Amino acid sequence: MNEPVVCDQPCTLCDATEARLLSLTDRDNRFLCTVVCIRCGLIRSDPLPREEQLRAFYSTKYRKEYKGISVPKGKHLYSDARTAMRRFRFLAPLL
Ligand SMILES: [Zn+2]
The missing domain is CATH 2.20.25 (N-terminal domain of TfIIb)
Structure with a gap:
């Protein structure tokens, strides 16, 4: 290594x-x-990346670069929300 x-x-x-x-x-x-x-x-x-760089990237470029679309599909929002809630429940006891 x-x-x-x-x-x-x-x-x-x-x-x-x-x-x-x-x-x-x-x-x-x-x-x-x-x-x-x-x-x-x-x-x-x-x-x-600095906070403002992250905010600018995720609010304007992320979806276009990684998903090829500019507006999220409903099924992706639903899936992402479920993932976020699962992560929150996992991390909440540690925070
Ligand atoms: Zn370390």
Whole structure:
């Protein structure tokens, strides 16, 4: 396995700054640095996008880039809501 690298930002779970590089591109071959934390195993982008970048991407580009549509289908909203509720019930005791 490759040598650990020092990340731009510490791990969001354990604050470790060392990780191993997994990839430098996303599924469309655009630059995206993906690392795995050497302490806890969290896989994440490094650096993480800022809040305003995430908001802009998910409100304007995400659905078009990953689903090929600009308005969600009803069945997808229903399925996503069920998934969100399942995750909430799983995580609620931990929060
Ligand atoms: Zn970690």
